Amino acid sequence: xxxxxxxxxxxxxxxxxxxxxxxxxxxxxxxxxxxxxxxxxxxxxxxxxxxxxxxxxxxxxxxxxxxxxxxxxxxxxxxxxxxxxxxxxxxxxxxxxxxxxxxxxxxxxxxxxxxxxxxxxxxxxxxxxxxxxxxxxxxxxxxxxxxxxxxxxxxxxxxxxxxxxxxxxxxxxxxxxxxxxxxxxxxxxxxxxxxxxxxxxxxxxxxxxxxxxxxxxxxxxxxxxxxxxxxxxxxxxxxxxxxxxxxxxxxxxxxxxxxxxxxxxxxxxxxxxxxxxxxxxxxxxxxxxxxxxxxxxxxxxxxxxxxxxxxxxxxxxxxxxxxxxxxxxxxxxxxxxxxxxxxxxxxxxxxxxxxxxxxxxxxxxxxxxxxxxxxxxxxxxxxxxxxxxxxxxxxxxxxxxxxxxxxxxxxxxxxxxxxxxxxxxxxxxxxxxxxxxxxxxxxxxxxxxxxxxxxxxxxxxxxxxxxxxxxxxxxxxxxxxxxxxxxxxxxxxxxxxxxxxxxxxx
Ligand code: ADP
Numbered sequence: 315x316x317x318x319x320x321x322x323x324x325x326x327x328x329x330x331x332x333x334x335x336x337x338x339x340x341x342x343x344x345x346x347x348x349x350x351x352x353x354x355x356x357x358x359x360x361x362x363x364x365x366x367x368x369x370x371x372x373x374x375x376x377x378x379x380x381x382x383x384x385x386x387x388x389x390x391x392x393x394x395x396x397x398x399x400x401x402x403x404x405x406x407x408x409x410x411x412x413x414x415x416x417x418x419x420x421x422x423x424x425x426x427x428x429x430x431x432x433x434x435x436x437x438x439x440x441x442x443x444x445x446x447x448x449x450x451x452x453x454x455x456x457x458x459x460x461x462x463x464x465x466x467x468x469x470x471x472x473x474x475x476x477x478x479x480x481x482x483x484x485x486x487x488x489x490x491x492x493x494x495x496x497x498x499x500x501x502x503x504x505x506x507x508x509x510x511x512x513x514x515x516x517x518x519x520x521x522x523x524x525x526x527x528x529x530x531x532x533x534x535x536x537x538x539x540x541x542x543x544x545x546x547x548x549x550x551x552x553x554x555x556x557x558x559x560x561x562x563x564x565x566x567x568x569x570x571x572x573x574x575x576x577x578x579x580x581x582x583x584x585x586x587x588x589x590x591x592x593x594x595x596x597x598x599x600x601x602x603x604x605x606x607x608x609x610x611x612x613x614x615x616x617x618x619x620x621x622x623x624x625x626x627x628x629x630x631x632x633x634x635x636x637x638x639x640x641x642x643x644x645x646x647x648x649x650x651x652x653x654x655x656x657x658x659x660x661x662x663x664x665x666x667x668x669x670x671x672x673x674x675x676x677x678x679x680x681x682x683x684x685x686x687x688x689x690x691x692x693x694x695x696x697x698x699x700x701x702x703x704x705x706x707x708x709x710x711x712x713x714x715x716x717x718x719x720x721x722x723x724x725x726x727x728x729x730x731x732x733x734x735x736x737x738x739x740x741x742x743x744x745x746x747x748x749x750x751x752x753x754x755x756x757x758x759x760x761x762x763x764x765x766x767x768x769x770x771x772x773x774x775x776x777x778x779x780x781x782x783x784x785x786x787x788x789x790x791x792x793x794x795x796x797x798x799x800x801x802x803x804x805x806x807x808x809x810x811x812x813x814x815x816x817x818x819x820x
Contacts, residue, residue: 326397347366347393422589476502528547530617533632546561577594659734
């Protein structure tokens with residue numbers, strides 16, 4: 315592959331992943347241009363980027379999902395490469411092609427290999443040729459409802475209907491019995507058409523006692539395919555991951571090596587380049603291909619932590635034809651890493667999105683702790699985008715240690731201005747199934763179908779809150795000194811942190 319030194323990268327994304335990419339670029343001494351929507355001038359990535367170009371207004375369709383706008387921004391910026399991050403246009407092969415056709419390096423796979431592996435139906439066909447186990451189902455061309463209903467009965471209940479062009483946990487419907495089959499298929503087709511512009515759906519047997527295990531794959535500049543071991547992402551709500559870890563606590567060395575081989579085999583010969591993730595469902599000792607994600611994954615940091623490998627830098631260096639790695643060089647994973655996704659939502663109201671200004675934010679630094687966040691103090695979380703505002707990642711020598719560390723770190727993390735799911739995450743981390751590592755993708759719906767209870771206070775505590783509240787009306791925290799108080803009645807800004815049951819100065 316021809317080498318071409320990248321000097322300036324356009325980032326077609328926002329939030330914490332834009333920050334992550336900027337950090338990698340800074341270390342590689344590459345300039346960055348943030349292609350952003352108008353509301354995103356109040357974000358951390360905006361402040362960090364060397365250059366910024368506004369490509370449209372807040373709704374994603376008018377900015378981050380608008381191919382023309384993103385492309386024009388990238389061309390105008392004079393960038394020689396574009397990083398799509400994840401979500402938005404990152405898996406859109408037409409976009410990848412348009413970027414490349416404009417003479418800009420797309421940091422990711424070619425449009426053709428994206429079509430082959432990233433399309434859920436194409437990848438199944440490709441996997442079949444390579445004898446990689448597939449979930450029983452139907453992914454053919456016949457889309458007549460009567461025919462599909464027959465197929466559903468043939469497969470056996472429960473069955474999941476998926477949009478061929480779907481993603482991000484959307485466009486899926488569960489069919490539990492014959493009576494609801496027709497209605498669910500029709501509804502899936504309608505929704506798929508509305509959300510993804512295509513009515514095409516496919517069917518899979520629904521595995522209701524499975525774990526989500528995925529393998530990080532990397533293809534270097536020479537075409538060498540390596541794997542960076544596995545992650546387990548079984549803690550999901552409505553098919554979306556909340557907590558991820560590396561490596562999975564559920565694989566024997568034999569099974570791990572077998573699954574890794576399948577993942578590598580799947581990508582071999584596809585003309586792929588850069589980072590990919592091969593996702594499997596594991597049911598007992600049997601594993602089945604779920605899909606391939608042809609981009610960087612939200613949960614990539616846990617892999618980086620156990621292997622000491624920078625996936626984003628590797629992506630950039632590979633795109634400029636400059637990265638070579640072998641399986642033996644990667645070594646074996648060390649210790650254990652867990653990631654928690656921090657969502658701006660009210661955990662006491664079942665995760666209702668929470669928007670507003672970040673009044674105060676503090677991440678407790680320390681060994682083996684990593685914080686990837688999208689906003690700083692005074693920035694606003696709006697209703698326009700995904701509610702994930704940050705990721706907390708920890709590393710420790712073993713899984714028990716990592717769980718303990720994560721709990722401590724979450725308890726010490728302070729975010730005021732919006733609600734977060736931190737109390738919910740802590741409850742999950744304390745659940746015996748999670749501690750034992752035996753959770754399946756049904757874990758949340760099984761144990762957390764109701765919103766968690768807000769903290770309750772004893773009479774003594776309530777009294778303390780009332781008294782402290784009164785006292786604080788007249789005082790303000792002086793400097794950074796914890797609970798030192800100094801008289802200044804004019805500017806009292808305190809908030810009660812209901813989870814930690816304490817007052818914090820803002
Ligand atoms: P998306 O591309 O929208 O993320 P996936 O196909 O990757 O969708 O599936 C997301 C999650 O949905 C999986 O991790 C799993 O929890 C659940 N899921 C998908 N297909 C099945 C299936 N056939 N059986 C059981 N669970 C499934």
